[in-house]
Amino acid sequence: MVFIDYYKILGIEKKATQADIKKAYRKLARKYHPDINPNDKNSEKKFKEINEANEVLGNPENRKKFDKYGEDWKHADEFDKAQQQNQQSRKDSQGQSSRNFSESEYSDFFESMFGGRSTRGGSVKFKGQDFHAELHLDLKDVYETHKRTLTVNGKNIRLTIPAGVINGQIIRIKGHGGEGLNGGPKGDLILKFSIANHTNFKRDKDNLYATADIDLFKALLGGEITIDTFNGKVKLKVKPETQSGTKVKLKGKGFPVYKKDGEFGDLYITYNVALPTKLSEKEIELFNELAKLRSK
């Protein structure tokens, strides 16, 4: 276990007065309080550390124990008792205590401040802690509404993920967070979507963008091409004398609109005219003829 220096956490010196501790705690709590920093896991972690530091250093008795025994301060009474016994048993007791003071006790300690055992806040009921999770999906996954089972803190939650969810979008699922304090309601699960795009389409909200290659002759003379949309192929008429970079809009062939059944964005296709290569002698001759015609 890594030693937690509560003085360092509060940014104060060992000789700090109780007033200094209170001041440092208030300042840091204002900076890192979860209500001031929603959806910020680092701040949440920092706030827990600050509270723990304040609980220890803000109480002169606990502080004395911490100053004397450092990370093992919670076992100070055991140590003192053991010291009164023989040297060997003291050693055993110290070793045992040190091994038992694990990472999990750190969070237990936090719970003791904020959980049911807490004296802080009396019997005031508060909503439980919000849990934050990130769900990684592929763009193809969110083209259609589908159900998915998530495991959050060992519990399975069956979710309906609506089509059209946007990368970075956050949804709140009520009642799937931490237990409430003093009988208060459960917190919420705050789910952030991270959507990876491995397709040839680029997405901007509900619209999709793609490029389509057309050969020189279709670009010049017009014709029909088959292009890929997100859910299949469609035939498209190319107008004669189409320039490279021309954009066409395929209405309703984009991405589903979030929570609007049957509504879709548009698909924008940019034509890229692919010039022929490895021309034969005959072709060069004919192109030269064309060039002469154009220059007349």
Add this chain to the structure above:
Amino acid sequence: MSKEKLILINQLCTHYQVEMSLFSELNEFGIIEILTIEDSYFIHEDKISVVEKVVRMQKDLKINLEGVDTVLNLLDKIDDLQTQLNTLQNRLRLYED
């Protein structure tokens, strides 16, 4: 008006151990809206989370209501900016290879 989604302020005062005056002040600040039905005062259940936030900020951080109101406004602004940033980041991906 239906009382279905309304919560009696007296109950909230007992629950959060706060004075009725807190709700009056929150109403004056425009943070909540107090509804009066048959001489009883209610707030909409959607406002519970903001009331809890205010109570926590007051109890944990000793912020007065002017401060809380400022914080809530700034948080709303951050939320708007975060949404805008997210939209722009997604749009920027259009120009990335």
